[in-house]
Amino acid sequence: MTAPVSDRSDQALLQAHVDGDADAFGELFARHRDRLWAVALRTMGNPEDAADGLQDGMIAAFRRAGSYRGEAAVTTWLHRVVVNACLDRIRASKIRRLEALPDDVEDRGTLVATAAHDDRPEEAAEGTERRRRVLAALATLPADQRAALVLVDMEGYPVAEVALMLDCAEGTVKSRCSRGRTRLAGLLADLHHPTGDPPHGNPPPDGPVQPTVRPRGPPRA
Amino acid sequence: MTDSPRPTPEQEAVRRLLAESRHDGPTPPEVVARLDEALASLVAQRGTDPLVSDEPVPAPVTDLGARRRRLASVGLLAAAAVVVAGVALGQALPRSGDDTAAGGDAATADRESSLAESAQPDADDDSAAGSAETAPESLKSTMVAPDAGLPTLSSADPTLDQQVADLREDVARYQLGSTDALGRCELPATGSVRRLAAQVDGQAGALVFQRPDGAAQQVAVYVCGVPEPVRTLTLPAP
Numbered sequence: 229m230t231a232p233v234s235d236r237s238d239q240a241l242l243q244a245h246v247d248g249d250a251d252a253f254g255e256l257f258a259r260h261r262d263r264l265w266a267v268a269l270r271t272m273g274n275p276e277d278a279a280d281g282l283q284d285g286m287i288a289a290f291r292r293a294g295s296y297r298g299e300a301a302v303t304t305w306l307h308r309v310v311v312n313a314c315l316d317r318i319r320a321s322k323i324r325r326l327e328a329l330p331d332d333v334e335d336r337g338t339l340v341a342t343a344a345h346d347d348r349p350e351e352a353a354e355g356t357e358r359r360r361r362v363l364a365a366l367a368t369l370p371a372d373q374r375a376a377l378v379l380v381d382m383e384g385y386p387v388a389e390v391a392l393m394l395d396c397a398e399g400t401v402k403s404r405c406s407r408g409r410t411r412l413a414g415l416l417a418d419l420h421h422p423t424g425d426p427p428h429g430n431p432p433p434d435g436p437v438q439p440t441v442r443p444r445g446p447p448r449a
Numbered sequence: 450m451t452d453s454p455r456p457t458p459e460q461e462a463v464r465r466l467l468a469e470s471r472h473d474g475p476t477p478p479e480v481v482a483r484l485d486e487a488l489a490s491l492v493a494q495r496g497t498d499p500l501v502s503d504e505p506v507p508a509p510v511t512d513l514g515a516r517r518r519r520l521a522s523v524g525l526l527a528a529a530a531v532v533v534a535g536v537a538l539g540q541a542l543p544r545s546g547d548d549t550a551a552g553g554d555a556a557t558a559d560r561e562s563s564l565a566e567s568a569q570p571d572a573d574d575d576s577a578a579g580s581a582e583t584a585p586e587s588l589k590s591t592m593v594a595p596d597a598g599l600p601t602l603s604s605a606d607p608t609l610d611q612q613v614a615d616l617r618e619d620v621a622r623y624q625l626g627s628t629d630a631l632g633r634c635e636l637p638a639t640g641s642v643r644r645l646a647a648q649v650d651g652q653a654g655a656l657v658f659q660r661p662d663g664a665a666q667q668v669a670v671y672v673c674g675v676p677e678p679v680r681t682l683t684l685p686a687p
Contacts, residue, residue: 420462
Protein backbone atom coordinates (compact mmCIF):
# COMPACT_ATOMS: atom_id res chain seq x y z
CA MET A 229 0.00 0.00 0.00
CA THR A 230 3.01 2.20 -0.14
CA ALA A 231 3.40 1.96 -3.88
CA PRO A 232 3.90 5.25 -5.68
CA VAL A 233 0.68 6.92 -6.66
CA SER A 234 -0.06 6.74 -10.34
CA ASP A 235 -2.69 8.40 -12.45
CA ARG A 236 -4.22 5.10 -13.48
CA SER A 237 -7.98 4.87 -13.07
CA ASP A 238 -9.55 2.58 -10.49
CA GLN A 239 -10.60 0.17 -13.20
CA ALA A 240 -7.12 0.16 -14.72
CA LEU A 241 -5.60 -0.59 -11.32
CA LEU A 242 -8.03 -3.41 -10.66
CA GLN A 243 -7.39 -4.91 -14.07
CA ALA A 244 -3.65 -4.57 -13.55
CA HIS A 245 -4.03 -6.43 -10.28
CA VAL A 246 -5.96 -9.21 -11.98
CA ASP A 247 -3.22 -9.38 -14.61
CA GLY A 248 -0.49 -9.81 -12.02
CA ASP A 249 0.69 -6.30 -11.12
CA ALA A 250 1.83 -6.75 -7.52
CA ASP A 251 1.47 -3.08 -6.60
CA ALA A 252 -1.82 -2.21 -8.26
CA PHE A 253 -4.21 -3.44 -5.58
CA GLY A 254 -2.35 -1.68 -2.81
CA GLU A 255 -2.53 1.59 -4.68
CA LEU A 256 -6.22 1.10 -5.40
CA PHE A 257 -7.12 0.20 -1.83
CA ALA A 258 -5.07 3.03 -0.36
CA ARG A 259 -6.93 5.42 -2.61
CA HIS A 260 -10.27 4.54 -0.98
CA ARG A 261 -9.05 3.31 2.39
CA ASP A 262 -10.09 6.27 4.52
CA ARG A 263 -13.70 6.24 3.34
CA LEU A 264 -13.86 2.46 3.67
CA TRP A 265 -12.47 2.81 7.17
CA ALA A 266 -15.13 5.37 8.05
CA VAL A 267 -17.87 3.06 6.83
CA ALA A 268 -16.40 0.06 8.64
CA LEU A 269 -15.95 2.06 11.84
CA ARG A 270 -19.50 3.33 11.94
CA THR A 271 -20.98 -0.01 10.87
CA MET A 272 -19.03 -2.05 13.41
CA GLY A 273 -19.14 0.53 16.19
CA ASN A 274 -15.58 0.26 17.47
CA PRO A 275 -12.09 0.48 15.97
CA GLU A 276 -10.96 -3.06 16.72
CA ASP A 277 -13.89 -4.74 15.04
CA ALA A 278 -13.79 -2.18 12.24
CA ALA A 279 -10.16 -3.11 11.58
CA ASP A 280 -11.15 -6.77 11.44
CA GLY A 281 -14.02 -6.05 9.06
CA LEU A 282 -11.91 -3.82 6.84
CA GLN A 283 -9.18 -6.44 6.66
CA ASP A 284 -11.72 -9.15 5.83
CA GLY A 285 -13.04 -6.97 3.05
CA MET A 286 -9.61 -6.16 1.71
CA ILE A 287 -8.65 -9.83 1.57
CA ALA A 288 -11.91 -10.72 -0.16
CA ALA A 289 -11.49 -7.92 -2.69
CA PHE A 290 -7.89 -8.90 -3.37
CA ARG A 291 -8.77 -12.52 -3.99
CA ARG A 292 -11.98 -11.92 -5.88
CA ALA A 293 -11.00 -9.01 -8.06
CA GLY A 294 -11.61 -11.26 -11.04
CA SER A 295 -15.31 -11.36 -10.20
CA TYR A 296 -15.66 -7.62 -10.73
CA ARG A 297 -17.88 -7.22 -13.77
CA GLY A 298 -17.60 -3.50 -14.31
CA GLU A 299 -21.33 -3.02 -13.75
CA ALA A 300 -20.68 -0.52 -10.98
CA ALA A 301 -17.83 1.80 -10.11
CA VAL A 302 -14.84 0.13 -8.53
CA THR A 303 -15.32 2.17 -5.38
CA THR A 304 -18.93 0.97 -5.17
CA TRP A 305 -17.72 -2.61 -5.50
CA LEU A 306 -15.09 -2.08 -2.82
CA HIS A 307 -17.67 -0.60 -0.47
CA ARG A 308 -19.92 -3.53 -1.14
CA VAL A 309 -17.25 -6.06 -0.33
CA VAL A 310 -16.21 -4.26 2.85
CA VAL A 311 -19.77 -3.70 4.06
CA ASN A 312 -20.60 -7.33 3.42
CA ALA A 313 -17.50 -8.37 5.33
CA CYS A 314 -18.57 -6.20 8.26
CA LEU A 315 -22.13 -7.52 8.22
CA ASP A 316 -20.85 -11.09 8.02
CA ARG A 317 -18.66 -10.44 11.03
CA ILE A 318 -21.53 -8.91 13.00
CA ARG A 319 -23.80 -11.81 12.21
CA ALA A 320 -21.14 -14.39 12.98
CA SER A 321 -19.95 -13.07 16.27
CA LYS A 322 -22.93 -11.05 17.52
CA ILE A 323 -20.67 -8.26 18.55
CA ARG A 324 -21.83 -6.16 21.47
CA ARG A 325 -21.06 -2.73 20.14
CA LEU A 326 -22.43 -0.88 23.13
CA GLU A 327 -19.68 -2.30 25.31
CA ALA A 328 -17.08 -0.78 23.03
CA LEU A 329 -18.59 2.64 22.51
CA PRO A 330 -16.31 4.38 24.98
CA ASP A 331 -13.42 3.46 22.71
CA ASP A 332 -15.29 4.59 19.65
CA VAL A 333 -16.06 8.08 20.89
CA GLU A 334 -12.36 8.50 21.44
CA ASP A 335 -11.62 7.67 17.85
CA ARG A 336 -9.69 10.07 15.73
CA GLY A 337 -12.71 11.57 14.09
CA THR A 338 -14.03 12.70 17.43
CA LEU A 339 -10.69 14.09 18.44
CA VAL A 340 -10.40 16.00 15.21
CA ALA A 341 -13.89 17.40 15.66
CA THR A 342 -13.12 18.33 19.25
CA ALA A 343 -9.86 19.99 18.34
CA ALA A 344 -11.74 22.32 16.05
CA HIS A 345 -13.55 23.75 19.09
CA ASP A 346 -10.61 24.17 21.43
CA ASP A 347 -11.61 27.76 22.04
CA ARG A 348 -15.19 26.71 22.91
CA PRO A 349 -14.87 23.84 25.36
CA GLU A 350 -18.57 23.73 26.26
CA GLU A 351 -19.54 23.44 22.64
CA ALA A 352 -16.93 20.75 22.12
CA ALA A 353 -18.20 18.80 25.13
CA GLU A 354 -21.77 19.05 23.89
CA GLY A 355 -20.71 17.87 20.47
CA THR A 356 -18.83 14.93 21.90
CA GLU A 357 -21.76 13.94 24.08
CA ARG A 358 -24.19 14.32 21.18
CA ARG A 359 -21.99 12.15 18.99
CA ARG A 360 -21.72 9.55 21.74
CA ARG A 361 -25.50 9.45 22.05
CA VAL A 362 -25.99 9.15 18.31
CA LEU A 363 -23.47 6.33 17.99
CA ALA A 364 -24.94 4.50 20.97
CA ALA A 365 -28.41 4.75 19.44
CA LEU A 366 -27.09 3.67 16.04
CA ALA A 367 -25.56 0.59 17.64
CA THR A 368 -28.98 -0.58 18.78
CA LEU A 369 -30.29 -0.88 15.21
CA PRO A 370 -30.28 -4.10 13.23
CA ALA A 371 -27.10 -4.35 11.18
CA ASP A 372 -28.88 -3.93 7.83
CA GLN A 373 -30.56 -0.71 8.92
CA ARG A 374 -27.35 0.57 10.45
CA ALA A 375 -25.38 -0.08 7.28
CA ALA A 376 -27.98 1.71 5.17
CA LEU A 377 -27.97 4.76 7.46
CA VAL A 378 -24.17 4.87 7.60
CA LEU A 379 -23.93 4.87 3.82
CA VAL A 380 -26.86 7.18 3.04
CA ASP A 381 -27.06 9.64 5.94
CA MET A 382 -23.52 9.63 7.26
CA GLU A 383 -21.50 9.15 4.11
CA GLY A 384 -23.99 10.78 1.80
CA TYR A 385 -23.97 8.21 -0.98
CA PRO A 386 -26.99 8.25 -3.29
CA VAL A 387 -29.64 5.64 -2.57
CA ALA A 388 -29.11 4.05 -5.98
CA GLU A 389 -25.41 3.55 -5.27
CA VAL A 390 -26.09 2.22 -1.78
CA ALA A 391 -28.52 -0.26 -3.31
CA LEU A 392 -25.62 -1.59 -5.36
CA MET A 393 -23.35 -1.64 -2.33
CA LEU A 394 -25.87 -3.55 -0.23
CA ASP A 395 -27.07 -5.63 -3.16
CA CYS A 396 -30.72 -4.86 -2.66
CA ALA A 397 -33.45 -2.79 -4.28
CA GLU A 398 -33.52 0.98 -3.88
CA GLY A 399 -36.85 0.65 -2.13
CA THR A 400 -35.26 -1.68 0.39
CA VAL A 401 -32.56 0.89 1.13
CA LYS A 402 -35.20 3.60 1.60
CA SER A 403 -37.27 1.36 3.80
CA ARG A 404 -34.30 0.41 5.98
CA CYS A 405 -33.31 4.06 6.30
CA SER A 406 -36.83 5.11 7.15
CA ARG A 407 -37.26 2.45 9.82
CA GLY A 408 -33.86 3.21 11.26
CA ARG A 409 -34.49 6.96 11.37
CA THR A 410 -37.85 6.45 13.03
CA ARG A 411 -36.29 4.34 15.73
CA LEU A 412 -33.43 6.78 16.21
CA ALA A 413 -35.87 9.68 16.38
CA GLY A 414 -37.45 8.06 19.41
CA LEU A 415 -34.12 7.33 21.05
CA LEU A 416 -32.72 10.80 20.37
CA ALA A 417 -35.87 12.86 20.86
CA ASP A 418 -34.22 15.14 23.40
CA LEU A 419 -31.41 15.95 20.97
CA HIS A 420 -33.60 17.27 18.22
CA HIS A 421 -36.05 18.84 20.70
CA PRO A 422 -33.72 20.40 23.28
CA THR A 423 -35.56 20.87 26.56
CA GLY A 424 -34.09 24.29 27.21
CA ASP A 425 -34.94 25.70 23.81
CA PRO A 426 -38.55 24.98 22.91
CA PRO A 427 -39.49 25.69 19.33
CA HIS A 428 -41.28 28.97 18.71
CA GLY A 429 -44.53 28.38 16.90
CA ASN A 430 -45.38 25.48 14.72
CA PRO A 431 -42.65 24.35 12.35
CA PRO A 432 -43.57 24.10 8.71
CA PRO A 433 -44.86 20.59 8.06
CA ASP A 434 -42.63 19.93 5.09
CA GLY A 435 -40.10 22.69 5.30
CA PRO A 436 -36.77 22.41 3.61
CA VAL A 437 -34.06 20.61 5.49
CA GLN A 438 -31.45 22.98 6.81
CA PRO A 439 -28.01 22.29 5.43
CA THR A 440 -25.52 20.65 7.75
CA VAL A 441 -22.33 22.40 8.73
CA ARG A 442 -20.22 19.95 6.81
CA PRO A 443 -21.20 19.08 3.30
CA ARG A 444 -22.10 15.45 2.94
CA GLY A 445 -21.46 13.28 0.01
CA PRO A 446 -19.03 10.78 -1.34
CA PRO A 447 -15.44 11.85 -1.42
CA ARG A 448 -14.30 13.57 -4.54
CA ALA A 449 -11.50 11.91 -6.41
CA MET B 450 -40.68 -3.26 -1.43
CA THR B 451 -42.35 0.06 -1.85
CA ASP B 452 -40.78 3.44 -1.41
CA SER B 453 -40.91 4.87 2.05
CA PRO B 454 -43.06 7.94 2.65
CA ARG B 455 -41.62 11.45 2.70
CA PRO B 456 -39.31 11.88 5.71
CA THR B 457 -40.88 13.51 8.73
CA PRO B 458 -39.22 16.51 10.42
CA GLU B 459 -38.05 14.14 13.14
CA GLN B 460 -36.43 11.90 10.57
CA GLU B 461 -34.77 14.87 8.93
CA ALA B 462 -33.41 15.88 12.34
CA VAL B 463 -32.01 12.37 12.73
CA ARG B 464 -30.37 12.68 9.32
CA ARG B 465 -28.63 15.84 10.46
CA LEU B 466 -27.46 14.19 13.68
CA LEU B 467 -26.10 11.25 11.73
CA ALA B 468 -24.33 13.51 9.26
CA GLU B 469 -22.72 15.37 12.14
CA SER B 470 -21.50 12.04 13.55
CA ARG B 471 -19.75 11.04 10.38
CA HIS B 472 -16.17 9.92 10.82
CA ASP B 473 -13.85 12.25 8.94
CA GLY B 474 -10.45 11.22 10.19
CA PRO B 475 -7.87 9.17 8.37
CA THR B 476 -7.36 5.48 8.93
CA PRO B 477 -5.32 5.07 12.14
CA PRO B 478 -1.66 4.25 11.48
CA GLU B 479 -1.87 0.98 13.38
CA VAL B 480 -4.72 -0.14 11.15
CA VAL B 481 -2.83 0.95 8.03
CA ALA B 482 0.18 -1.01 9.23
CA ARG B 483 -1.96 -4.06 9.84
CA LEU B 484 -3.56 -3.82 6.40
CA ASP B 485 -0.12 -3.37 4.84
CA GLU B 486 1.10 -6.53 6.55
CA ALA B 487 -1.92 -8.50 5.41
CA LEU B 488 -1.58 -7.18 1.88
CA ALA B 489 2.12 -8.03 1.81
CA SER B 490 1.24 -11.58 2.80
CA LEU B 491 -1.37 -11.79 0.05
CA VAL B 492 1.05 -10.46 -2.55
CA ALA B 493 3.77 -12.84 -1.39
CA GLN B 494 1.40 -15.80 -1.58
CA ARG B 495 0.25 -14.88 -5.02
CA GLY B 496 3.49 -13.75 -6.62
CA THR B 497 3.02 -12.05 -9.95
CA ASP B 498 0.77 -14.65 -11.51
CA PRO B 499 -2.47 -13.44 -13.04
CA LEU B 500 -5.36 -13.79 -10.68
CA VAL B 501 -7.16 -17.09 -11.20
CA SER B 502 -10.60 -17.43 -9.79
CA ASP B 503 -11.01 -20.77 -8.03
CA GLU B 504 -14.75 -20.28 -8.07
CA PRO B 505 -15.91 -20.30 -11.70
CA VAL B 506 -19.50 -19.41 -10.87
CA PRO B 507 -19.39 -16.87 -8.07
CA ALA B 508 -22.25 -17.18 -5.64
CA PRO B 509 -24.49 -14.14 -5.58
CA VAL B 510 -24.84 -12.07 -2.47
CA THR B 511 -27.83 -13.26 -0.52
CA ASP B 512 -29.83 -11.34 2.02
CA LEU B 513 -29.48 -13.67 4.99
CA GLY B 514 -32.55 -12.23 6.65
CA ALA B 515 -34.64 -12.94 3.57
CA ARG B 516 -33.16 -16.40 3.40
CA ARG B 517 -34.09 -17.11 7.00
CA ARG B 518 -37.61 -15.90 6.36
CA ARG B 519 -37.87 -18.12 3.27
CA LEU B 520 -36.57 -21.10 5.19
CA ALA B 521 -39.02 -20.47 7.98
CA SER B 522 -41.85 -20.26 5.47
CA VAL B 523 -40.76 -23.44 3.74
CA GLY B 524 -40.45 -25.17 7.09
CA LEU B 525 -43.98 -24.16 8.08
CA LEU B 526 -45.34 -25.27 4.70
CA ALA B 527 -43.53 -28.59 4.99
CA ALA B 528 -44.87 -29.17 8.48
CA ALA B 529 -48.36 -28.29 7.31
CA ALA B 530 -47.99 -30.68 4.38
CA VAL B 531 -46.98 -33.49 6.70
CA VAL B 532 -50.00 -32.87 8.92
CA VAL B 533 -52.38 -32.69 5.95
CA ALA B 534 -50.92 -35.84 4.43
CA GLY B 535 -51.19 -37.66 7.69
CA VAL B 536 -54.78 -36.62 8.25
CA ALA B 537 -55.74 -37.41 4.65
CA LEU B 538 -54.17 -40.85 4.77
CA GLY B 539 -55.77 -41.50 8.11
CA GLN B 540 -59.14 -40.72 6.58
CA ALA B 541 -58.54 -42.69 3.38
CA LEU B 542 -57.14 -45.85 4.86
CA PRO B 543 -59.44 -48.37 6.51
CA ARG B 544 -59.39 -48.21 10.27
CA SER B 545 -58.41 -51.85 10.48
CA GLY B 546 -55.48 -51.25 8.16
CA ASP B 547 -51.86 -51.17 9.01
CA ASP B 548 -51.09 -47.96 10.87
CA THR B 549 -47.52 -48.16 9.78
CA ALA B 550 -48.58 -47.40 6.20
CA ALA B 551 -49.76 -43.94 7.14
CA GLY B 552 -46.73 -43.45 9.26
CA GLY B 553 -44.50 -44.47 6.38
CA ASP B 554 -46.13 -42.02 4.01
CA ALA B 555 -45.92 -39.29 6.52
CA ALA B 556 -42.28 -40.06 7.03
CA THR B 557 -41.75 -39.95 3.27
CA ALA B 558 -43.46 -36.62 3.07
CA ASP B 559 -41.29 -35.46 5.90
CA ARG B 560 -38.16 -36.56 4.08
CA GLU B 561 -39.31 -34.84 0.92
CA SER B 562 -40.05 -31.67 2.79
CA SER B 563 -36.66 -31.91 4.40
CA LEU B 564 -35.09 -32.28 0.98
CA ALA B 565 -37.06 -29.34 -0.27
CA GLU B 566 -35.88 -27.31 2.67
CA SER B 567 -32.30 -28.29 2.27
CA ALA B 568 -32.46 -27.48 -1.41
CA GLN B 569 -33.99 -24.11 -0.79
CA PRO B 570 -30.81 -22.16 -0.22
CA ASP B 571 -29.64 -23.10 -3.69
CA ALA B 572 -32.87 -21.94 -5.30
CA ASP B 573 -32.26 -18.26 -5.04
CA ASP B 574 -35.38 -16.37 -5.97
CA ASP B 575 -34.32 -13.19 -4.23
CA SER B 576 -34.56 -10.35 -6.66
CA ALA B 577 -31.85 -8.61 -4.73
CA ALA B 578 -29.36 -11.28 -5.66
CA GLY B 579 -29.17 -10.57 -9.32
CA SER B 580 -25.54 -9.64 -9.40
CA ALA B 581 -22.87 -12.20 -9.99
CA GLU B 582 -20.36 -10.44 -7.78
CA THR B 583 -19.30 -12.42 -4.80
CA ALA B 584 -19.90 -11.77 -1.13
CA PRO B 585 -17.10 -12.30 1.35
CA GLU B 586 -19.18 -14.80 3.31
CA SER B 587 -19.45 -17.03 0.29
CA LEU B 588 -15.74 -16.71 -0.25
CA LYS B 589 -14.69 -17.90 3.14
CA SER B 590 -15.46 -21.51 2.45
CA THR B 591 -13.01 -21.48 -0.44
CA MET B 592 -10.17 -19.83 1.37
CA VAL B 593 -7.23 -21.67 2.80
CA ALA B 594 -7.72 -24.73 4.97
CA PRO B 595 -9.61 -23.72 8.08
CA ASP B 596 -6.97 -23.85 10.76
CA ALA B 597 -3.88 -24.21 8.63
CA GLY B 598 -0.98 -22.16 9.87
CA LEU B 599 -2.54 -21.28 13.19
CA PRO B 600 -0.38 -21.43 16.31
CA THR B 601 -0.79 -24.54 18.44
CA LEU B 602 -0.92 -24.05 22.19
CA SER B 603 -1.48 -26.09 25.31
CA SER B 604 -3.14 -24.43 28.28
CA ALA B 605 -1.06 -26.58 30.63
CA ASP B 606 2.24 -25.63 29.03
CA PRO B 607 4.43 -23.87 31.63
CA THR B 608 6.02 -21.81 28.86
CA LEU B 609 2.66 -20.58 27.56
CA ASP B 610 3.39 -17.02 28.70
CA GLN B 611 6.48 -16.83 26.54
CA GLN B 612 4.75 -18.48 23.59
CA VAL B 613 1.90 -16.01 23.71
CA ALA B 614 4.31 -13.10 24.11
CA ASP B 615 6.14 -14.31 21.00
CA LEU B 616 2.84 -14.60 19.12
CA ARG B 617 1.94 -11.06 20.08
CA GLU B 618 5.16 -9.83 18.51
CA ASP B 619 4.59 -11.85 15.36
CA VAL B 620 0.84 -11.53 15.08
CA ALA B 621 0.90 -10.46 11.44
CA ARG B 622 2.27 -13.85 10.45
CA TYR B 623 -0.92 -15.53 11.58
CA GLN B 624 -3.34 -12.76 10.72
CA LEU B 625 -4.76 -14.15 7.48
CA GLY B 626 -5.66 -17.62 8.69
CA SER B 627 -6.82 -16.11 11.95
CA THR B 628 -9.35 -13.86 10.28
CA ASP B 629 -11.14 -16.82 8.74
CA ALA B 630 -10.97 -19.00 11.83
CA LEU B 631 -12.24 -16.31 14.18
CA GLY B 632 -15.35 -15.93 12.09
CA ARG B 633 -16.28 -19.49 13.02
CA CYS B 634 -15.33 -19.22 16.67
CA GLU B 635 -17.97 -18.52 19.29
CA LEU B 636 -16.39 -16.25 21.85
CA PRO B 637 -17.94 -14.29 24.69
CA ALA B 638 -18.38 -10.56 24.04
CA THR B 639 -14.97 -9.17 24.79
CA GLY B 640 -15.38 -5.56 23.75
CA SER B 641 -12.63 -3.73 21.99
CA VAL B 642 -9.68 -6.06 22.05
CA ARG B 643 -7.46 -7.90 19.60
CA ARG B 644 -8.11 -11.54 18.91
CA LEU B 645 -6.00 -14.22 17.30
CA ALA B 646 -7.18 -17.69 16.38
CA ALA B 647 -5.17 -20.65 17.62
CA GLN B 648 -5.34 -24.37 18.23
CA VAL B 649 -5.81 -24.67 22.00
CA ASP B 650 -5.52 -28.10 23.61
CA GLY B 651 -6.18 -29.67 20.23
CA GLN B 652 -9.35 -27.66 19.62
CA ALA B 653 -10.21 -24.48 17.78
CA GLY B 654 -9.58 -21.58 20.08
CA ALA B 655 -8.46 -18.00 20.32
CA LEU B 656 -6.23 -15.62 22.20
CA VAL B 657 -7.95 -12.45 23.38
CA PHE B 658 -5.52 -9.62 24.04
CA GLN B 659 -6.94 -6.97 26.34
CA ARG B 660 -5.77 -3.41 26.04
CA PRO B 661 -2.50 -2.92 27.96
CA ASP B 662 -3.13 -1.55 31.42
CA GLY B 663 -0.04 0.28 32.52
CA ALA B 664 2.88 -2.10 32.40
CA ALA B 665 0.79 -5.24 32.00
CA GLN B 666 -1.47 -6.80 29.40
CA GLN B 667 -4.05 -9.49 30.15
CA VAL B 668 -4.43 -12.28 27.65
CA ALA B 669 -7.22 -14.83 27.88
CA VAL B 670 -6.91 -18.21 26.17
CA TYR B 671 -10.26 -19.57 24.98
CA VAL B 672 -11.52 -22.75 23.40
CA CYS B 673 -14.23 -21.81 20.88
CA GLY B 674 -17.71 -22.25 22.30
CA VAL B 675 -16.52 -22.29 25.91
CA PRO B 676 -17.52 -19.09 27.70
CA GLU B 677 -14.74 -19.15 30.28
CA PRO B 678 -11.06 -18.92 29.34
CA VAL B 679 -9.02 -22.05 29.87
CA ARG B 680 -6.08 -19.91 30.92
CA THR B 681 -5.52 -16.26 31.71
CA LEU B 682 -2.07 -14.76 31.36
CA THR B 683 -0.51 -11.50 32.42
CA LEU B 684 2.21 -10.33 30.08
CA PRO B 685 4.41 -7.26 30.22
CA ALA B 686 2.81 -4.54 28.12
CA PRO B 687 4.26 -4.41 24.61
